[in-house]
Amino acid sequence: MTSIVIQSQQEIVDKVSVIDSTAHQSIVSYDTLELNAKLSYTQIKEFFSVIDESNFYVDKNYRYVFHDKERGFTLKMLQHDSARQVQYNAKITIHRAFYETSNTGYLLEIINLYRDKWCVKKVDVAFDFLSNRDNSLIIKHHLNVKGTKLTDLEHHVTDYTGSLKYSNRAGARLVVNYDRNEREQARNNESDYTFANRLEVRMAFKTDEIMFKAFANNDEQAHGIISKHLEGLLFIVDLDSMVECSAYLLRSFKAIQRDTNKVNEYKKRKSKNKLLAEIKRVAKVNRFNFELAYGNNRSRLTEPFKEHMSVDTDSKQLA
Structure with missing residues (x-):
């Protein structure tokens, strides 16, 4: 086995500091957020006063679904399975398009109807790197960690570390690594991302573990729960940046x-x-x-969710 020179604790700190702060820049963003709430029927009816009912439709799991592609969110209420309504009966999924729209007040007005009721159920945090994906590495903590590789028709590979089947369970953490340009090309979209190597961390939490109001206010304790999930990740951004013997060991x-x-x-x-x-x-x-990267960016990430009124108060209908 290749011998590795054991470093002192200070050398380890210095090495990590150099890698984190200078060698590997990253763009941090939310890809998807899911909010859940347990509301009364009277409270649910309130949503009909601010959203045009003609935009609702029924699906197999929920009685009412409102999807706004342009503003980047989906609102679902009242599952057909009454047993599932014990913990929550309303769900808002915030998509990437939300962060690109100028009309964020539309969704915030809906959330603010019962802002104290919503909790953060799922958070997908994306970290984008300059390095080539083939030259990075996810280290599984032990060989029994489930891993899945999905390949599209163009032979583009997406690596999943963790269980796809149980990714929605509280405490679950699924790590996804793919090339953003390759994914867009597979969808027949043009793209030229400089930071194309994406590592996406999909985390699920217990009901009421992270309240949305605290999350939106950049509360230290709320975001500390997310940071704790991130601490366990072992991801090497660029194997070429490591010393030769260490790089050889990890490449093997x-x-x-x-x-x-x-x-x-x-x-x-x-x-x-x-x-x-x-x-x-x-x-x-x-x-x-x-x-560390998440902590340095979370104030910017939560900025769109700050409570404010940005809609026409003279009109009751938003749609």
Whole structure:
């Protein structure tokens, strides 16, 4: 096995500081947010006073669904399955298009009807990097972590680390890595992203674990829960930025992770635990500090959700 020079604690701190602050710039954004609320029937009726009923439609899971593609959100109310309404009966999904529209007040007015009732159920945070995706690496904490690779017709690969099946369960964390330009090309869209290497962290939380009002106000405790989920990620942005022996070790492990047969063979090796410990140690030294990047950007990220009235108060209908 390749020998690794053990670094002092100060050298580790210095190394991480250099990588996080200078070597690997990232663009941090919210891709999707999901809010849930438990409302009374009287409160639900209030939504009909601010949204044109003709924009509602019925789907197989919810009695009322309102989707505004231009303003980037979907409102769903009253599941057909009454058992599922025990925890919540209203859901708002905020899509990426919301951050690109100038009319954010439309959605905020809907949220502000019962602002104290909404909680943050899911948060998808995107980190975009300059590096080539093929030269980055997600380190699984142990070989039993589920991983899935999806390939489109153009042979573009998306890596999923975590369980796709249980990604909506409270406490779940799904990590997705893909090339943004390749994904847009697969959708027949033109794109030329400079920061194309995207790592998306999809997190789900318990009901009432993060209240939306605290989240929107950039509350330290609320966002600390999100940061805690990010701390466990071991992601190497660019293997070429590492010292040669460390890069060789992680490149070898990347080759193992890509091949199911190699993974099964690797599990049988008596020395695997010792080698895994060394891989984790090297990865922790060189990992991208997601929690720091998120903390430095969260004030900007939550700015669109600050409570304010930006709609015409003389008109009761927003649509």
